[in-house]
Amino acid sequence: MIDENLLLNHGARKVVFSKGDQLFREGESANNFYQVASGEIKMNNYNEDGKEFIQGIFSIGQSFGEPPLLANVKYPANAEAISDAEVFQLSKDQFLELLSSNPKVHLKITETLAKRLHYKAIMVSEISSQEPEHRILRIIDYLKQINKVEGKFTYRLDLTRQQLADLTGLRVETVIRATKSLEKKGEVQIKKRKVFR
Amino acid sequence: MIDENLLLNHGARKVVFSKGDQLFREGESANNFYQVASGEIKMNNYNEDGKEFIQGIFSIGQSFGEPPLLANVKYPANAEAISDAEVFQLSKDQFLELLSSNPKVHLKITETLAKRLHYKAIMVSEISSQEPEHRILRIIDYLKQINKVEGKFTYRLDLTRQQLADLTGLRVETVIRATKSLEKKGEVQIKKRKVFR
DNA sequence: CCGGTTTTATGATCTCGATCATATCTTCTC
DNA sequence: GAGAAGATATGATCGAGATCATAAAACCGG
Numbered sequence: 084m085i086d087e088n089l090l091l092n093h094g095a096r097k098v099v100f101s102k103g104d105q106l107f108r109e110g111e112s113a114n115n116f117y118q119v120a121s122g123e124i125k126m127n128n129y130n131e132d133g134k135e136f137i138q139g140i141f142s143i144g145q146s147f148g149e150p151p152l153l154a155n156v157k158y159p160a161n162a163e164a165i166s167d168a169e170v171f172q173l174s175k176d177q178f179l180e181l182l183s184s185n186p187k188v189h190l191k192i193t194e195t196l197a198k199r200l201h202y203k204a205i206m207v208s209e210i211s212s213q214e215p216e217h218r219i220l221r222i223i224d225y226l227k228q229i230n231k232v233e234g235k236f237t238y239r240l241d242l243t244r245q246q247l248a249d250l251t252g253l254r255v256e257t258v259i260r261a262t263k264s265l266e267k268k269g270e271v272q273i274k275k276r277k278v279f280r
Numbered sequence: 281m282i283d284e285n286l287l288l289n290h291g292a293r294k295v296v297f298s299k300g301d302q303l304f305r306e307g308e309s310a311n312n313f314y315q316v317a318s319g320e321i322k323m324n325n326y327n328e329d330g331k332e333f334i335q336g337i338f339s340i341g342q343s344f345g346e347p348p349l350l351a352n353v354k355y356p357a358n359a360e361a362i363s364d365a366e367v368f369q370l371s372k373d374q375f376l377e378l379l380s381s382n383p384k385v386h387l388k389i390t391e392t393l394a395k396r397l398h399y400k401a402i403m404v405s406e407i408s409s410q411e412p413e414h415r416i417l418r419i420i421d422y423l424k425q426i427n428k429v430e431g432k433f434t435y436r437l438d439l440t441r442q443q444l445a446d447l448t449g450l451r452v453e454t455v456i457r458a459t460k461s462l463e464k465k466g467e468v469q470i471k472k473r474k475v476f477r
Numbered sequence: 478c479c480g481g482t483t484t485t486a487t488g489a490t491c492t493c494g495a496t497c498a499t500a501t502c503t504t505c506t507c
Numbered sequence: 508g509a510g511a512a513g514a515t516a517t518g519a520t521c522g523a524g525a526t527c528a529t530a531a532a533a534c535c536g537g
Contacts, residue, residue: 126409128445130409139399150401154394159401182387190379197350203400204335204347204356208325211407211449215524243484252408255524259485267436276485276533412494440514454494456515473503473515478537485532492525502515507512 084144085118085181086187087171092229093181100124106148106162108169113151113158116178119143120167126160127249137249139199149192150236152178208233215261218251220270223280236271240278281341282378282385284368289297291380297321297349303345303359303367305355310348316340319365323357324446334446336396337362340393346389349375407449413456417467418475420422433468437475 097120100106104258108116110127117124119141126138126147140161141147151176173181182189205225209218223240232238242250247257262278265271272279294317299305303314306325314321316338316423323335327441335357349372370378380388387443394398402422408449420437429435439447445455459475464470 128405128409130405134409136405136408137348138405142494147333150394150397152394153391154398156395156398160405183383186380186383186386189383189390191388193390194350196351196390196397197347199351200347200393200397200400201351201356203404204398205398207407208327208333208335208357208402210404212325212327212331243485245371246484252404255485256487258524259525260487260524442514451495452515453496453517457494457517460516480537483532483534486530488528490525490527492522496520496521497519497525499518500537501517502513503513504513506511 085146085191089181089185089188090118090171090173093173094177095171095234097265098170098172100164100168100170102166104164106164109158111158113148113178115175116146116152117162118146118171120171123165124162124168124170125165126162128160134234135249135253137246144250150196187196187258190228208276215253215257216265217252217260219247219258220265222247223271223278227280236279238280240280282343282388283289285437286378286382287293287315287368287370290370291374292368293367297365297367299363301361304355304360305358306356307354307447310345311372312368313343313349313372314345315343315368317368319368320362321365321457322362323359325357327470332446335448343392346453347393388438394402412450413462415450416444416455416458419444419448420468420475424477431473433476435477437477
């Protein structure tokens with residue numbers, strides 16, 4: 084997260100999006116740095132028959148879409164507003180200028196990329212070789228830890244079954260059945276349809 | 281890739297590994313920065329029943345295992361020498377010192393992370409929702425482009441079918457059948473068992 | 478609080494890639 | 508150049524998760 088004033092001082096604009104709007108699409112060149120000011124943005128892919136895969140969900144303070152900016156490649160996924168949202172937008176040049184003039188911010192960004200790489204390394208391994216229940220527990224535990232929640236059944240997963248499916252590469256029905264099975268095994272609790280862990 | 285002398289000036293040691301040696305394991309804390317001097321290193325995971333997933337293969341000049349260093353997390357995968365190899369090794373503190381005293385190197389590392397994130401975003405989406413042939417073509421095209429090869433059937437894929445399987449989350453037999461099918465379709469050529477694209 | 482949308486739920490069936498078994502071809506080693 | 512180890516090849520069978528169909532519960536905007 085980059086300080087709001089620092090962003091504005093470097094020329095950032097606050098842009099407003101409505102739920103469902105696309106900010107950019109897979110295959111486009113990256114021209115801007117983005118940081119969420121309010122609401123939620125997801126990055127996703129669709130395969131030929133419309134199946135969605137969610138690369139990540141970003142909320143207040145989180146930036147997204149930087150890698151293509153830094154690696155000079157095309158966007159590997161779309162960005163779409165999950166809810167109405169406001170986003171700080173900074174041009175590529177301004178962003179790079181900010182980085183070079185501000186080593187601490189640069190290090191922070193590097194750290195963010197490193198964390199995301201860690202998440203992706205976990206997910207790609209899980210998706211490639213683990214069973215549905217394992218994958219689901221893994222992502223829940225990851226999110227719980229990210230949100231610094233501790234203690235049994237104190238973390239409430241704030242995702243729909245469909246989102247959980249799209250994050251783990253499964254189908255809704257499979258996620259529903261797997262979470263129920265996990266509840267039976269005492270791995271999670273389900274209260275009012277919400278998953279606790 | 282960080283300049284060899286710069287690494288040595290900051291206290292790097294050159295360490296020798298034999299084929300099959302493990303440099304670190306999944307779950308361990310990250311204490312060192314690594315850059316390949318010769319040979320090849322792979323990072324991988326094994327699931328409960330021994331199935332391997334290869335996160336990446338690194339050869340001369342490429343660094344690996346930095347994310348946990350920067351994100352302060354445990355290694356998400358093992359590192360293993362594919363062939364006899366030499367590796368520059370630099371302690372975490374020395375590495376961070378190098379970064380802060382050398383903005384250009386820092387930017388280079390950030391760029392490396394961004395590229396790797398791009399690769400992972402592609403792979404995780406492919407593995408989660410694409411068919412074997414699609415996945416295989418995608419990784420071949422990715423490698424071809426990385427190696428800056430152009431022209432039809434000029435790029436020779438230097439991976440065994442097993443490695444290709446472990447990179448794409450498939451089984452050898454499936455990769456063998458899929459590459460043959462791709463050959464029939466004219467998407468790749470197979471000469472002396474090597475795949476060309 | 479009503480009608481519509483979204484989300485969760487559950488049974489039945491199907492399909493693609495995994496698994497198993499076995500063989501051949503190639504490369505490496507002594 | 509014989510024998511072992513590694514890599515590629517190919518057919519047969521199986522099974523987990525996808526797919527299809529349908530329903531009910533929860534939520535939401537006017």
